[in-house]
Amino acid sequence: xxxxxxxxxxxxxxxxxxxxxxxxxxxxxxxxxxxxxxxxxxxxxxxxxxxxxxxxxxxxxxxxxxxxxxxxxxxxxxxxxxxxxxxxxxxxxxxxxxxxxxxxxxxxxxxxxx
Amino acid sequence: xxxxxxxxxxxxxxxxxxxxxxxxxxxxxxxxxxxxxxxxxxxxxxxxxxxxxxxxxxxxxxxxxxxxxxxxxxxxxxxxxxxxxxxxxxxxxxxxxxxxxxxxxxxxxxxxxxxxxxxxxxxxxxxxxxxxxxxxxxxxxxxxxxxxxxxxxxxxxxxxxxxxxxxxxxxxxxxxxxxxxxxxxxxxxxxxxxxxxxxxxxxxxxxxxxxxxxxxxxxxxxxxxxxxxxxxxxxxxxxxxxxxxxxxxxxxxxxxxxxxxxxxxxxxxxxxxxxxxxxxxxxxxxxxxxxxxxxxxxxxxxxxxxxxxxxxxxxxxxxxxxxxxxxxxxxxxxxxxxxxxxxxxxxxxxxxxxxxxxxxxxxxxxxxxxxxxxxxxxxxxxxxxxxxxxxxxxxxxxxxxxxxxxxxxxxxxxxxxxxxxxxxxxxxxxxxxxxxxxxxxxxxxxxxxxxxxxxxxxxxxxxxxxxxxxxxxxxxxxxxxxxxxxxxxxxxxxxxxxxxxxxxxxxxxxxxxxxxxxxxxxxxxxxxxxxxxxxxxxxxxxxxxxxxxxxxxxxxx
Ligand SMILES: [Zn+2]
Ligand SMILES: [Zn+2]
Ligand SMILES: [Zn+2]
Ligand SMILES: [Zn+2]
Ligand SMILES: [Zn+2]
Ligand SMILES: [Zn+2]
Numbered sequence: 001x002x003x004x005x006x007x008x009x010x011x012x013x014x015x016x017x018x019x020x021x022x023x024x025x026x027x028x029x030x031x032x033x034x035x036x037x038x039x040x041x042x043x044x045x046x047x048x049x050x051x052x053x054x055x056x057x058x059x060x061x062x063x064x065x066x067x068x069x070x071x072x073x074x075x076x077x078x079x080x081x082x083x084x085x086x087x088x089x090x091x092x093x094x095x096x097x098x099x100x101x102x103x104x105x106x107x108x109x110x111x112x113x114x
Numbered sequence: 115x116x117x118x119x120x121x122x123x124x125x126x127x128x129x130x131x132x133x134x135x136x137x138x139x140x141x142x143x144x145x146x147x148x149x150x151x152x153x154x155x156x157x158x159x160x161x162x163x164x165x166x167x168x169x170x171x172x173x174x175x176x177x178x179x180x181x182x183x184x185x186x187x188x189x190x191x192x193x194x195x196x197x198x199x200x201x202x203x204x205x206x207x208x209x210x211x212x213x214x215x216x217x218x219x220x221x222x223x224x225x226x227x228x229x230x231x232x233x234x235x236x237x238x239x240x241x242x243x244x245x246x247x248x249x250x251x252x253x254x255x256x257x258x259x260x261x262x263x264x265x266x267x268x269x270x271x272x273x274x275x276x277x278x279x280x281x282x283x284x285x286x287x288x289x290x291x292x293x294x295x296x297x298x299x300x301x302x303x304x305x306x307x308x309x310x311x312x313x314x315x316x317x318x319x320x321x322x323x324x325x326x327x328x329x330x331x332x333x334x335x336x337x338x339x340x341x342x343x344x345x346x347x348x349x350x351x352x353x354x355x356x357x358x359x360x361x362x363x364x365x366x367x368x369x370x371x372x373x374x375x376x377x378x379x380x381x382x383x384x385x386x387x388x389x390x391x392x393x394x395x396x397x398x399x400x401x402x403x404x405x406x407x408x409x410x411x412x413x414x415x416x417x418x419x420x421x422x423x424x425x426x427x428x429x430x431x432x433x434x435x436x437x438x439x440x441x442x443x444x445x446x447x448x449x450x451x452x453x454x455x456x457x458x459x460x461x462x463x464x465x466x467x468x469x470x471x472x473x474x475x476x477x478x479x480x481x482x483x484x485x486x487x488x489x490x491x492x493x494x495x496x497x498x499x500x501x502x503x504x505x506x507x508x509x510x511x512x513x514x515x516x517x518x519x520x521x522x523x524x525x526x527x528x529x530x531x532x533x534x535x536x537x538x539x540x541x542x543x544x545x546x547x548x549x550x551x552x553x554x555x556x557x558x559x560x561x562x563x564x565x566x567x568x569x570x571x572x573x574x575x576x577x578x579x580x581x582x583x584x585x586x587x588x589x590x591x592x593x594x595x596x597x598x599x600x601x602x603x604x605x606x607x608x609x610x611x612x613x614x615x616x617x618x619x620x621x622x623x624x625x626x627x628x629x630x631x632x633x634x635x636x637x638x639x640x641x642x643x644x645x646x647x648x649x650x651x652x653x654x655x656x657x658x659x660x661x662x663x664x665x666x667x668x669x670x671x
Contacts, residue, residue, distance in 0.1 A: 031176065035167055041153070049605075049620075058600045077223035079192075082179075 030109060039108050043101065050097045060089055130206035130218050131225045134184065142184050143233040150214060150237045157297075158214040158234050162187070168211050170194055181208035181217055195219045235297075287612045289316070291350050292357035292622035296364055300621055301382040304606035305389065306360060307619040308593035308641050309343075310350050311610050312519055313651035314417040319347035323413075324397065331396060337366045339392040340413075357622035367392070382595050382606050383443075383523050383639060390414045390442055409440075418442045420517035423556045426490070428498040429506040435499065438514055443521035443639075446480040448539050477522070477545040477640070478553075485512055485554050512559035516551055520589055520642040527601060538601045540636060545591075547611075547629075549642055552587035589642035592651075597638040609635065613652060 034040040051057050063085055068076050127135070134142070151161045160182055162168060169176045170191035178191040183198060184207045190198045199205050199219040206220045214234050218225045289311060293303040309315055318324070326332055326341035342363040349358045367385075370392055397412040409415060422441050427434045473479075487510040490496070496507035524543055529536045552558055594609045608619045609632045618627045643651075 032167065052599050052603070052605050055599065057603050061600075061603050077221065078217075079222045 033112050034108065037108075037112070043104055046104065047097065047101060050100065051093070054094050054097065056089075056092060056094070056097075059092060060085060063088055127227060128218050128221045128223075128225055130220050131216070131227060133204075134207045135227070138184075140229050140233065143227075143230050146184075146209065147233055147237050150234060152237065157212075158237065160209060160211045160214055162189070172197070180211040181219070182211055183208050196222070286355075286617065286624065286626075288353065289351045290610070290612065290617060290619075290624055291355055292619065292624050294357045294359040295621040296359060296361055298380075299360075299364060300606040301380045301385055302360065302364060302367075303619070303621050304382050304595045304608045305386045305639075306346065306363075307608040307610060308595060308639070309389075310347060311593060311612065312417065312641065313592075313643060313647050314518055315413060316347065316351075316651075318413045318417075319344050320351060337369055338396050339363065339366055339370065339389070340397050342366050343393070381527065382597070383445075386521070386639065387442065390418060414442070415440075417519045418517050418521060420520070421514040423512045423514040424509060425512075425560070426496055426507050426509045427487075428496055428501060429489075429508060431498065431501050431505075433498060433500040435496070441517075443523050444484065445523045445525055446477075446484055447525050448475060448480065448541055448543060475541055475543050477543060477549070480522075480524070480543070481551075481554050485510065485559055510559065512556040513551065513554050514556045516555070516587060516589075516644070518644055518647060520549075520551070522640040522642070524638055524640070526597060526636075526638055536601055538597075538604075542634075543637055544633075545637060545640055547591045548645075549589040549591070550587055551589060555587060586644055586646075588645040590645050590648040591640065592643050592648060593641035594632060594635065594637050595639040595641075596635040598636055606638070607635075 031040070034043070064081055067081060067084055146160065149160050149162055150158050152158045160168070162182070167176050168180050168182075168189050170178070170180060171188045172190060172194035175191050178193070180189055180191055181195050182189050183202075183205050185205045186202065188198065189211065190208070195208060195217075196219060206218055207225070208217050208219055209215065210217050210224075216225045216227055216230050217223070293306060295303065324340040324344055326338075326344040329338055329341050329344075331338040332341045342360075345362055346358070346360055367389065371388055391414075394410065394412045394414040397414070409419065419440050419442060422439045423436060424439065425434050425436050487508050489508045490506070492506065494507075495504040497503075498505045498507070526539050527536060528539065592611050596607050596609065597604050598607070599605055605620075609627065610617045610619055611632075616627050616629060616632050618625050618631070
């Protein structure tokens with residue numbers, strides 16, 4: 001591992017940095033593979049379908065409507081809606097959907113591994 | 115039919131968008147057309163050619179919401195888009211990369227411009243090589259000619275399907291092909307799948323009875339929906355299994371029913387009715403000048419039209435006045451009070467309790483309800499001919515003549531115009547794959563009412579005995595359009611039955627499913643065909659050959 005000459009050595013921090021960097025590149029290379037193979041599109045389609053089927057989309061729609069009603073139609077922006085609704089949305093994705101997605105991703109990684 | 119839930123009005127543009135439009139017009143939008151990539155489910159993304167995965171030019175993040183500047187085309191994530199605008203004067207408007215929607219960085223909000231949407235939609239059309247523009251038309255015509263040749267090979271001669279198709283990895287029956295979603299168009303795809311696999315319609319178009327190369331309407335440059343269907347039929351039966359985009363039809367239908375044309379989700383049933391209406395309009399006039407009482411001979415009416423009888427009986431003197439009305443489909447009321455949602459049914463099954471007190475709604479129950487004698491309210495008094503006075507009365511419906519194809523529409527959407535509310539009834543409805551319609555025929559209904567006395571039949575037997583005979587009252591199901599989710603945001607999927615097997619058609623995706631899946635679905639429209647129609651179609655499909663002789667189903671009907 002190379003250290004810059006001017007900087008005092010702080011080994012702990014650097015190790016953590018490097019580790020994070022590795023993580024990032026791994027995540028990136030998985031993402032690249034997924035995009036290239038079209039699997040990412042497939043997964044997004046799958047999630048979209050599942051979220052419609054289980055009523056999640058309806059739930060979010062209602063939550064958005066209520067927020068708009070509360071704040072008044074004129075005073076809501078899309079950005080604000082995203083900010084307010086996203087935590088609710090993330091929290092209410094059913095475990096079964098997450099599990100299915102995780103399985104698919106795991107399968108993909110196994111099958112794509114050299 | 116039911117009123118639409120809301121009509122979309124375009125919001126006013128913000129000052130930044132107005133400024134941009136003043137300076138650049140729509141040229142900026144058009145320059146992005148090359149970068150749009152359209153997807154199966156109707157979304158359009160932006161994909162800058164040079165870069166494989168778009169990233170924020172400030173922090174190179176790729177998994178956040180990304181925007182591409184309309185002026186300089188640099189990409190920024192949602193946290194850096196503001197600094198891009200602040201450091202570059204006039205760079206206010208950007209496009210959401212994942213969604214191809216306009217965004218104003220200064221207002222921190224989405225903005226709308228119908229002219230931008232038009233550019234996106236026309237890209238979808240161009241991408242499908244059926245543009246509204248003349249340049250692309252040439253290409254479209256050329257590929258049409260080839261397609262037509264392919265389909266003629268299938269229909270015109272006794273050739274088996276070309277060997278290329280048999281090598282296809284799918285062993286699905288010919289004609290099964292996914293339909294791309296062009297932006298909330300599953301309502302249309304669901305109906306098209308059912309119609310494409312309706313044997314009389316299939317035979318009509320595949321045998322070239324409305325040929326788009328010979329159509330006078332088309333040659334005069336008029337929109338012609340039967341021509342668009344001709345294109346769809348030959349594409350579906352071309353042997354190509356990659357999902358097809360029915361953009362041409364969507365475009366014509368938009369033009370035809372401009373008052374309905376919004377990007378919002380439409381109702382499958384409304385689309386079905388309006389499409390059949392368009393076909394009748396385009397197809398019927400040229401062929402038959404029908405008088406009031408004569409039957410129209412267009413393909414819509416030959417396939418779907420039946421006759422309803424309605425008897426209104428004076429409660430005082432018992433005299434009855436009878437009227438006949440043609441119908442294309444029958445809308446059935448789901449008796450909502452007794453309805454169970456699919457979730458309730460599951461609960462009952464799990465707890466093992468017999469659901470005695472809540473009977474499952476059935477199709478025969480709905481049909482019984484449809485044909486029950488119904489006391490008319492005091493506001494609907496009958497002007498009785500024999501009493502010479504306004505009297506209370508009762509009304510009863512029955513089916514005088516069954517159609518070749520019977521479409522039953524389950525009223526799941528309730529619109530209240532006075533309260534301006536709409537709701538969906540999502541109770542489960544049990545329906546049979548084989549349906550005997552004879553209990554609902556006028557002969558049975560009137561017979562029951564009058565104890566089978568001959569006088570009461572009022573000529574029921576004489577005017578076409580054959581169609582009320584029990585043999586043609588046997589129907590078999592061939593398609594089910596289902597609706598899942600809530601009213602506006604839900605999704606339409608069609609189940610098709612071909613050669614005894616069921617297939618799920620969900621926009622671009624098709625897969626074989628078990629009977630149980632179909633029985634458990636939230637049916638919205640049920641398509642039945644007379645038993646002999648199905649048997650004949652079955653035979654045709656099992657040889658995968660449609661000869662010219664078999665292609666005229668009406669010779670013996
Ligand atoms: Zn950034
Ligand atoms: Zn810029
Ligand atoms: Zn603005
Ligand atoms: Zn035509
Ligand atoms: Zn007609
Ligand atoms: Zn009377």
